[in-house]
Amino acid sequence: MAATRLIVALDTQDMTQARQWATQLDGHVDAIKLGMEFTYAQGLDAIRQIADGRTLFLDLKLHDIPNTVAKGLTSLAPLQPAMLTIHASGGREMIRAAREAVDAAYPADRRPLILAVTVLTSMDAAALHDIGIDRTPQEQVVRLGQLAIEAGADGLVCSAQEIAPLRNALGRRPVLVVPGIRPAGSASDDQKRIMTPAQAARAGADWIVVGRPITRSPDPTAAASAIQAELADA
Numbered sequence: 391m392a393a394t395r396l397i398v399a400l401d402t403q404d405m406t407q408a409r410q411w412a413t414q415l416d417g418h419v420d421a422i423k424l425g426m427e428f429t430y431a432q433g434l435d436a437i438r439q440i441a442d443g444r445t446l447f448l449d450l451k452l453h454d455i456p457n458t459v460a461k462g463l464t465s466l467a468p469l470q471p472a473m474l475t476i477h478a479s480g481g482r483e484m485i486r487a488a489r490e491a492v493d494a495a496y497p498a499d500r501r502p503l504i505l506a507v508t509v510l511t512s513m514d515a516a517a518l519h520d521i522g523i524d525r526t527p528q529e530q531v532v533r534l535g536q537l538a539i540e541a542g543a544d545g546l547v548c549s550a551q552e553i554a555p556l557r558n559a560l561g562r563r564p565v566l567v568v569p570g571i572r573p574a575g576s577a578s579d580d581q582k583r584i585m586t587p588a589q590a591a592r593a594g595a596d597w598i599v600v601g602r603p604i605t606r607s608p609d610p611t612a613a614a615s616a617i618q619a620e621l622a623d624a
């Protein structure tokens with residue numbers, strides 16, 4: 391099985407902080423993730439500056455009518471992300487429109503992976519029930535995952551708890567990117583469906599996403615190195 395790689399989520403509104411984390415974590419993580427918090431505070435040009443040759447996961451979780459998602463993804467092409475996100479719950483037509491837009495707007499040799507977010511890792515069964523979904527998170531993730539891959543997504547964002555059922559349903563091919571990762575003993579914060587880095591690696595995650603356990607550490611480099619060691623030993 392291929393090694394599980396580490397993405398750090400640089401969740402901050404502050405340019406100096408993002409630059410400092412990105413620089414100090416060079417060589418200790420495999421990719422950086424920038425999302426809504428940084429993008430809404432600093433804008434797209436700041437993403438270009440922080441990315442600066444690094445492998446960029448642009449996690450803006452687009453969810454809108456098909457035309458708007460397609461045009462939004464087209465607007466992001468100059469940033470040359472390696473991965474970007476849309477919500478699987480946007481439905482088949484929206485995902486197909488995303489596929490067509492990425493194929494048209496990005497050069498074939500630098501086409502980002504389209505990752506469909508299934509069920510946010512901050513949601514449990516009660517949170518799904520609140521929004522009218524009376525399935526377990528696992529059932530809903532597999533249902534949305536099948537839909538998204540059929541409609542043209544390259545991969546999925548899921549929790550580590552759903553890797554095995556997704557692999558059973560979809561095989562090895564979809565890229566599985568897994569947030570909700572907490573090293574043993576660290577606070578779960580707002581995450582509900584969590585696993586440790588080693589558990590996620592053993593379950594077959596292609597990438598794990600780790601934010602606060604690294605960025606809130608007094609020594610982010612040591613925290614990232616410890617996670618890499620855990621992945622290597624898994």
Ligand SMILES: O=c1ccn([C@@H]2O[C@H](COP(=O)(O)O)[C@@H](O)[C@H]2O)c(=O)[nH]1
Pocket residue numbers: 399401425507509510511512547548569570571579581599600601602603
């Ligand atoms: O289902 C999802 C989708 C995306 N995320 C993002 O991952 C990181 C996780 O950060 P932590 O600090 O390690 O909790 C964050 O940027 C989320 O937006 C997710 O957690 N769950």
